[in-house]
Amino acid sequence: MAQEIMKQRLSSQRPAAPVASETPKVIAAIDIGSTSVRMEIAQTDGRGTRRVLDRLVHPISLGADTFRFGTVRAETMRALCHVLGNFRSVMEEYGVVCYRAVGTSALREAGNLDVILDRIRHESGLDVITLDAVEEGRLTYMLLKNYFDLLPKHQSGKHPYTVVFDIGGGSTEVMVLDDRDVVRTGTSRLGTLRLTYQLDDQTESGELEHLDSMIGSFVGAMDELLHDYPIGQSIIINSLLSNGNLWNCPAIDNRGTYRIGAQQIRDLTAYIRTHTAEETARHFVISISEAELLVPTVMSLEYIIRYARAGEVYIVTLDFPSGIMMEMETELQGRSVTDLFYQQTISSVAGIMEKY
Numbered sequence: 001m002a003q004e005i006m007k008q009r010l011s012s013q014r015p016a017a018p019v020a021s022e023t024p025k026v027i028a029a030i031d032i033g034s035t036s037v038r039m040e041i042a043q044t045d046g047r048g049t050r051r052v053l054d055r056l057v058h059p060i061s062l063g064a065d066t067f068r069f070g071t072v073r074a075e076t077m078r079a080l081c082h083v084l085g086n087f088r089s090v091m092e093e094y095g096v097v098c099y100r101a102v103g104t105s106a107l108r109e110a111g112n113l114d115v116i117l118d119r120i121r122h123e124s125g126l127d128v129i130t131l132d133a134v135e136e137g138r139l140t141y142m143l144l145k146n147y148f149d150l151l152p153k154h155q156s157g158k159h160p161y162t163v164v165f166d167i168g169g170g171s172t173e174v175m176v177l178d179d180r181d182v183v184r185t186g187t188s189r190l191g192t193l194r195l196t197y198q199l200d201d202q203t204e205s206g207e208l209e210h211l212d213s214m215i216g217s218f219v220g221a222m223d224e225l226l227h228d229y230p231i232g233q234s235i236i237i238n239s240l241l242s243n244g245n246l247w248n249c250p251a252i253d254n255r256g257t258y259r260i261g262a263q264q265i266r267d268l269t270a271y272i273r274t275h276t277a278e279e280t281a282r283h284f285v286i287s288i289s290e291a292e293l294l295v296p297t298v299m300s301l302e303y304i305i306r307y308a309r310a311g312e313v314y315i316v317t318l319d320f321p322s323g324i325m326m327e328m329e330t331e332l333q334g335r336s337v338t339d340l341f342y343q344q345t346i347s348s349v350a351g352i353m354e355k356y
Helices: 062-069 074-094 111-125 133-150 192-198 204-220 261-272 276-282 286-310 320-332 342-354
Strands: 025-032 036-044 050-059 096-104 126-129 161-167 172-178 181-188 231-237 256-259 311-315
Touching: 025 074, 036 074, 036 256, 036 320, 050 074, 050 320, 062 074, 062 231, 074 111, 096 320, 111 126, 126 256, 133 161, 133 172, 133 181, 133 231, 133 311, 133 320, 161 286, 192 204, 192 286, 204 286, 231 286, 261 286, 276 286
Parallel strands: 025 096, 096 126, 161 231, 231 311
Antiparallel strands: 025 036, 036 050, 161 172, 172 181, 256 311
16 A cells, blocks of 8 residues: 655644654655656655655646646646656655645746646545646755856855846746845846746747847846946856757866856857757757747847846756755744845845845
């Protein structure tokens, strides 16, 4: 008989029970995104040592429904429930005792969100919660700790800031770092999948001009967030951009990090503007759907870097389910995830107070 799965919610009000012994436990994290559903299963000793047992990914484009129609259609809902039901079966096979399933903007913004969550619970037995922008930012920061070696050495008052852009399907999260402290955060509805489906009513000849206008409007609104901070470098989080074929250069480390320059971004933008999705897919050895999504992604990147005026640009990819697991492990140790982010909150508030 499979172990009973403990249903946990991402809330400091209901933390996971602290581990009473060092007996390894199997936990799972599910990320319901704009284009896919991902699950990671791992064994943890409750003290920060984790061994990944399995990773599953299934493409489901919730964003295609939410960003185009405002709701998730019945057929998409059925597919999502089917996948989550299969994930539940896999968790039982591994003996998972604790899980967390979260959704981001494509699920959060769906007009029929309550219906979706009720149907998921009824058909798969899983409880799903949605993360707001603040919670997403907290998870992103926890994962970014693995990339702190990219940050400039701290010299009080004499060094530029680092700006982080997490370019997603439905939104872009922005984080300004002073050394390793968060001093400003913000969010924009600049999402690559959102942009793609907002082009549906445009004629082919006017699509790029309309896309330019939308991106410029979104990115221009970020200027107020950044103009008080001299930016020395940018960290771009996007899995599609973390492809060496796009940049014609090797990764600088075994994490798949790419250091690129503004000219490389301009060259890539010029290419995708003048070639079809089929030609782009063949040239960079990617799928047609990836090539289509590459257009708003690269154009957004060009605008972002232009506004940020950063000297160095790093492209990284983060494993969001791992961030969810980090929070779960923290709670299993009897600590609050909000305590871990407390100093960052204080730094951010202090930065805003200093500005005004």
